[in-house]
Amino acid sequence: MLVFHFSKLSEWKKELGKKIHKRMLLWYALFLLLVLLDEYLKEGYVIKLEDFTKPPSHEFILLLGTIVFLIVRILLRMRKTAYA
Numbered sequence: 001m002l003v004f005h006f007s008k009l010s011e012w013k014k015e016l017g018k019k020i021h022k023r024m025l026l027w028y029a030l031f032l033l034l035v036l037l038d039e040y041l042k043e044g045y046v047i048k049l050e051d052f053t054k055p056p057s058h059e060f061i062l063l064l065g066t067i068v069f070l071i072v073r074i075l076l077r078m079r080k081t082a083y084a
Contacts, residue, residue: 021076028069035062 035058040046051059 024069024072028065031065032062 036046039058051057052063
């Protein structure tokens with residue numbers, strides 16, 4: 001009975017991992033769209049390269065979000081190929 005429980009847990013973790021990957025992509029795309037839309041509506045332009053170096057700006061937050069997104073995607077792929 002206990003072995004059956006652990007096998008179901010393993011299947012649940014695999015399925016959750018697949019869903020998290022898809023959700024993360026969706027949330028990142030939504031975040032990107034909202035930041036660019038906000039910037040265009042407030043400032044009148046989409047991206048100004050000088051704003052990437054100013055910490056409280058939308059572009060800086062977008063840059064940090066992109067870096068975190070890429071790191072997580074790389075780590076997920078490395079984990080996926082390690083178990084394959």
